Amino acid sequence: DAVIHWFKMDLRTTDNRALWEASEKAAQAGVPLICIYMVSPKDFEAHLTAPVRVDFMLRTLEVLKRDLAALHIPLYVETVEKRREVPERVLDFMQEWGASHLFANIEYEVDELRREAKMIRMCAGRGLTMEVFHDTCIVPPGALATGAGKQYAVYSPWYRSWVAHVHANPDLLSTFEQPTANLPEARDKVAALFDGEIPDVPHNKRLSEEDTKRFRAIWPAGEREAIDRLEKFCEEKVAQYTKRRNFPSDPATSNISVHLAAGTLSARMAVRTARDRNKTKKLDAGVEGIQTWISEVAWRDFYKHVLVNWPYICMNKPFKPEYSNIEWSYNAAHFDAWCTGRTGFPIVDAAMRQVRSMGWMHNRCRMIVASFLAKDLLVDWRMGEKFFMEHLIDGDFASNNGGWGFSASTGVDPQPYFRIFNPLLQSEKFDVDGDYIRKYVPELRDVKGKAVHDPYGRGAGPQARKAGYPEPIVVHKDSRERTLAAYKAGLDRD
Ligand code: FAD
Known part of the structure; x- marks a missing residue:
């Protein structure tokens, strides 16, 4: 038996909700925790993923594999050519390893949501369980509504409501701990999974040698790098953010979007770290730069809420x-x-x-x-x-x-x-x-x-x-x- 965490755009061990839940489940049941990632070249095509981003993800997987290995948890990475075949492959993998539980964080884009709903049904059909969690946003989509019960389509009132919601639910900013290390007997069971390599990607998603060198020097991968970047920014720059953020020749912004996009950093940790440098626990008080920066991170939540409320924007249609x-x-x-x-x-x-x-x-x-x-x-x-x-x-x-x-x-x-x-x-x-x-x-x-x-x-x-x-x-x-x-x-x- 085993419990599986399926990594997607949440490539970190720290403050990862589904991973933590999976770890708890595995510890309670006394079975190993196995992590998987499915590389889907057709997904890269369909989502227009930039080669630089593909390279960043693959490098991140290498770091993640090492971070997890330190906890004696394997990260198994496999290429599945056709995106349609990913659900089937994940479920087959579960059955190969006798796993009854699958954990994942929710992705809100239309295709991904549909895939997740389908997988929950497929699991039920095979006597397996899939549990999915809200993780990528600080406030889960659907939690906020206007006085009239409608979804917000304007940022400012949405933001006031977002702040009030976080103040009323301070747990939304708490951390999920790293997964617990697999026990020795569990390690033996999954030892074979530690050996695999991170697969290569199709030719059109590969960078030239020159680009590879340049991009890798600018964007080191992995969650440690993400946390260091965030902490350095909060220490040195966040206080001046309001004044300096609009001038492109001034490196005054955090450069953490890459990490939020790949999930090497949680939005919770970003906001919490900035808030903790403030004299107040309030998100909309204290140092101006901190307030402004938090309100920028909130734009990310806002647009994800919009996507969930009005999914037709995923279909090449304008919101209006x-x-x-x-x-x-x-x-x-x-x-x-x-x-x-x-x-x-x-x-x-x-x-x-x-x-x-x-x-x-x-x-x-x-x-x-x-x-x-x-x-x-x-x-x-x-x-x-x-x-x-x-x-x-x-x-x-x-x-x-x-x-x-x-x-x-x-x-x-x-x-x-x-x-x-x-x-x-x-x-x-x-x-x-x-x-x-x-x-x-x-x-x-x-x-x-x-x-x-x-x-x-x-x-x-x-x-x-x-x-x-x-x-x-x-x-x-x-x-x-x-x-x-x-x-x-x-x-x-x-
Ligand atoms: P900081 O200024 O340090 O902000 C911190 C974080 O807040 C960012 O990392 C980001 O997660 C979030 N954030 C800040 N501004 C915005 C915003 N306007 N909308 C949503 N989130 C925001 N951001 C992306 O992450 N991915 C994209 O593909 C993307 N495309 C954009 C396209 C257009 C046309 C525009 C106008 C903006 C786009 N943004 C996108 C938003 C924004 O430009 C980047 O998030 C920001 O420049 C990233 O740099 P930073 O991490 O240094 O940001």
Whole structure:
């Protein structure tokens, strides 16, 4: 007999609810705890998982395997080619090992929820038990409702309710301990499972050698790294977060999104660690930087709640159906210029090159490039959403979809459609000295002063041209007019 924990996007031993529950169950029953992870190449395809993220997950699995081995718990990793076959394979594995209980944390995307529901039924059919737990959000989806009993579609009242809920249920921020080590007799039973290797991935999800080196140096894997990063941020930066978080050349944010996305860190631990640096236990009081940072982590919960309440957003539909009829431009040259960072708008190009070079982009820049794609180029925001998933190491469906919906004005609690970022003003305001632009756009490295924000408009054209930097592909004023008209026509058509 054995108890199984099935790892998915919860690749950590500390503060992992289902893993802890599985461990308790195994200890009570006096049977071994076995951990499994199913690599599904077709899942990577279907979810557009970025190669940099696949590499991060595989590296994380190696660390996790070592961390678990220290507790004498095996992590068995297997590749299952077709995603449809994953449930069957998990259940067969249970039967091979005589396990009657399967534990997992819930994933909220539509396909995953359906899969989980199906597996619970399949288990019941075979006399097995599957238990699933809310873990990834601090407040479980469905727990909050307006006075009228409706789901929130606006962040601010949702956030007030989220804070009140956590204050009323302080256990939501407690830790789940690491699993208990397997006992010697249990170890012998599962010894064979310790030997397996972490499998390789399909060719199209592999990084080049050069990218591998660079990304691995920027993003070390594993939960120890995640906790260290979080603690360092809380010690050195969180207090200044409100003032500094919007300037992309300033490394003032936590860079933990990669860990929250892979589950190497729990959101509970993130919020608890920040809160514990405050003089108060309240999430909305005390040091301003801490309050702001916690409210940012809460956005992640918010977008996951939205996903659960309105699952159609998983099906390529805008949250606001009235925005379904906009006639987007499918100008391939424009989209390509955006993807490759050659739009002639230095702040946009710097950001697009940052994501290619780091697998990560600063939040302010995510908003700038998203607005630019949807509202300057009038390209369908879903093409940008897809590109982000294909390149981000922290790609997360709910946050990405939410971010794109916000910027394109088609999502939940969005910017009004007539609010259109002016890329030049954004650049001058948030990259004041042009350091970020110069870092990622080497063609403009020698352009002095304010001309770096708009070389062709500010007398540095010949220099930029000589260095091979493109001229702007659109005129912001004109594209703004075009977009306003297209959005309005789309809404009128509704
Ligand atoms: P910090 O500023 O230190 O914030 C701490 C944590 O709070 C983040 O790690 C993240 O988990 C959460 N958070 C902060 N801002 C947001 C937000 N606006 N929405 C949701 N959660 C937030 N975030 C992702 O994790 N994955 C994505 O795929 C993703 N796509 C985005 C796409 C667009 C168009 C936009 C505008 C934003 C997107 N974000 C996404 C949100 C945000 O940009 C990143 O979470 C943040 O830049 C990560 O850096 P950090 O960890 O240093 O953040």
